[in-house]
Amino acid sequence: MGEPSGTTVVTAAVLIIGDEILSGRTQDTNMRDIAKYLAVHGVDLCEARTVPDVMDEIIAALNALRERYDYVITTGGIGPTHDDITADAVAAAFGVALEEHPDILAMMAARWGTELNAARRRMARVPIGGDLVKNPVQGPPGFTIGNVFVLAGVPVIMRGMLEDVGPRLRTGAVVLSRTVRVEGTGEGAIAAPLEAVAKAHPTMSLGSYPFFTEGLYGSNLVLRGRDENELVATVSELITALTEAGIPGAKEILAA
Amino acid sequence: MGEPSGTTVVTAAVLIIGDEILSGRTQDTNMRDIAKYLAVHGVDLCEARTVPDVMDEIIAALNALRERYDYVITTGGIGPTHDDITADAVAAAFGVALEEHPDILAMMAARWGTELNAARRRMARVPIGGDLVKNPVQGPPGFTIGNVFVLAGVPVIMRGMLEDVGPRLRTGAVVLSRTVRVEGTGEGAIAAPLEAVAKAHPTMSLGSYPFFTEGLYGSNLVLRGRDENELVATVSELITALTEAGIPGAKEILAA
Numbered sequence: 001m002g003e004p005s006g007t008t009v010v011t012a013a014v015l016i017i018g019d020e021i022l023s024g025r026t027q028d029t030n031m032r033d034i035a036k037y038l039a040v041h042g043v044d045l046c047e048a049r050t051v052p053d054v055m056d057e058i059i060a061a062l063n064a065l066r067e068r069y070d071y072v073i074t075t076g077g078i079g080p081t082h083d084d085i086t087a088d089a090v091a092a093a094f095g096v097a098l099e100e101h102p103d104i105l106a107m108m109a110a111r112w113g114t115e116l117n118a119a120r121r122r123m124a125r126v127p128i129g130g131d132l133v134k135n136p137v138q139g140p141p142g143f144t145i146g147n148v149f150v151l152a153g154v155p156v157i158m159r160g161m162l163e164d165v166g167p168r169l170r171t172g173a174v175v176l177s178r179t180v181r182v183e184g185t186g187e188g189a190i191a192a193p194l195e196a197v198a199k200a201h202p203t204m205s206l207g208s209y210p211f212f213t214e215g216l217y218g219s220n221l222v223l224r225g226r227d228e229n230e231l232v233a234t235v236s237e238l239i240t241a242l243t244e245a246g247i248p249g250a251k252e253i254l255a256a
Numbered sequence: 257m258g259e260p261s262g263t264t265v266v267t268a269a270v271l272i273i274g275d276e277i278l279s280g281r282t283q284d285t286n287m288r289d290i291a292k293y294l295a296v297h298g299v300d301l302c303e304a305r306t307v308p309d310v311m312d313e314i315i316a317a318l319n320a321l322r323e324r325y326d327y328v329i330t331t332g333g334i335g336p337t338h339d340d341i342t343a344d345a346v347a348a349a350f351g352v353a354l355e356e357h358p359d360i361l362a363m364m365a366a367r368w369g370t371e372l373n374a375a376r377r378r379m380a381r382v383p384i385g386g387d388l389v390k391n392p393v394q395g396p397p398g399f400t401i402g403n404v405f406v407l408a409g410v411p412v413i414m415r416g417m418l419e420d421v422g423p424r425l426r427t428g429a430v431v432l433s434r435t436v437r438v439e440g441t442g443e444g445a446i447a448a449p450l451e452a453v454a455k456a457h458p459t460m461s462l463g464s465y466p467f468f469t470e471g472l473y474g475s476n477l478v479l480r481g482r483d484e485n486e487l488v489a490t491v492s493e494l495i496t497a498l499t500e501a502g503i504p505g506a507k508e509i510l511a512a
Binding site for chain 2: 019020021023027029034039044051052057080112118119120138175192198205206208209210224
């Protein structure tokens with residue numbers, strides 16, 4: 001693991017691969033799980049893309065993202081069926097061939113014996129130069145090559161594999177966040193004091209996320225930054241600015 | 257609405273705008289809702305991107321997507337606060353200015369009277385040449401310009417606005433889908449018969465989506481295509497192929 005520092009920014013992108021996400025059949029939850037996991041390691045998720053199970057689309061998106069960000073994490077398309085083409089696409093993006101990894105073949109032979117057929121052996125293929133990502137849940141491992149980590153699409157397996165990704169990341173300064181909640185006042189009244197405080201703290205990010213539930217409305221104001229002292233001070237400034245603007249009851253809450 | 261035909265393919269992309277999605281704070285559900293809505297209109301969602309509340313990122317992603325696909329639907333960033341910059345970014349992407357739309361100003365004046373402040377007026381701004389997208393839920397409308405529809409990020413409002421998008425789309429041939437479920441057999445055994453049937457029907461898409469729940473495992477095999485007769489025939493062929501491969505109990509189910 002790299003040396004974290006107070007200002008280091010480490011960036012990542014997520015590439016979600018799968019027709020089932022774009023057809024609306026399946027609700028993706030992997031992106032959010034990865035975002036939260038990366039945040040703990042001080043890595044900023046900067047972009048996410050979802051592409052279909054189409055070779056050229058996967059290659060183009062992967063090459064765009066891996067060039068631009070420190071890390072890319074892909075999910076989906078590493079099973080044994082004909083529509084699982086992520087390994088082929090990653091190998092093509094890196095301009096290398098796939099080869100059956102002896103450790104995966106050994107695991108598979110132990111598990112399947114004579115039932116180790118061609119489809120299952122597809123899952124033993126790793127791009128030359130790649131390394132394995134442990135799968136503590138079920139089935140064969142994922143892999144990593146260059147700055148790309150290739151994980152399963154099934155959420156419980158993806159989360160298990162992610163535990164073997166974190167220790168390999170160069171870590172940045174963790175982004176801390178606090179939330180100030182305002183009830184009974186719309187964003188239109190909150191905007192001016194919020195913007196004034198945001199402008200006074202250009203290294204921080206202040207966002208407003210309105211809610212409307214069961215007759216209750218208001219907004220959660222989320223403050224994010226890498227300096228804890230500044231963050232705490234900004235929360236106070238914001239509550240003061242809201243109060244001075246005639247908005248009652250702004251208070252810090254535990255993040256939703 | 258355009259003339260649907262048996263083979264017309266109409267494409268779309270979704271652009272999700274918002275730091276709260278990339279930080280992991282908020283689980284996006286808009287992409288899936290849009291995918292399902294577009295599918296009913298015979299429009300294929302081909303790609304989705306999630307970008308932060310950063311002007312250049314929004315502009316670059318929007319320009320890439322609107323050039324490539326028939327339609328782009330954006331969500332998020334159209335509220336009154338300083339971090340809501342979607343309208344500015346869309347105007348910049350099209351190289352036009354924003355102006356306050358008289359219909360929105362009139363609605364706002366009726367709603368807010370003397371409380372119609374600068375922040376709320378930000379939400380009246382529409383790129384020159386744009387048209388409004390009705391908001392039947394709450395707050396100001398969205399807008400459309402060129403092949404881009406700009407909707408709210410709050411899911412209930414987004415879904416309401418979407419109802420005013422469908423009637424404006426050129427519609428394609430609807431993609432139909434059927435699902436064959438196999439229980440107690442892993443994908444490794446299913447792969448060969450599935451691939452054989454897929455190869456015999458190159459205009460269709462066949463995908464395998466494994467499940468593991470409470471001791472039950474297996475896979476949902478999803479068949480998708482625009483020709484209903486071929487779809488029905490392929491379901492039969494697949495069940496036959498699975499049975500001949502020694503896989504018991506494959507049966508068609510209502511889609512999950």
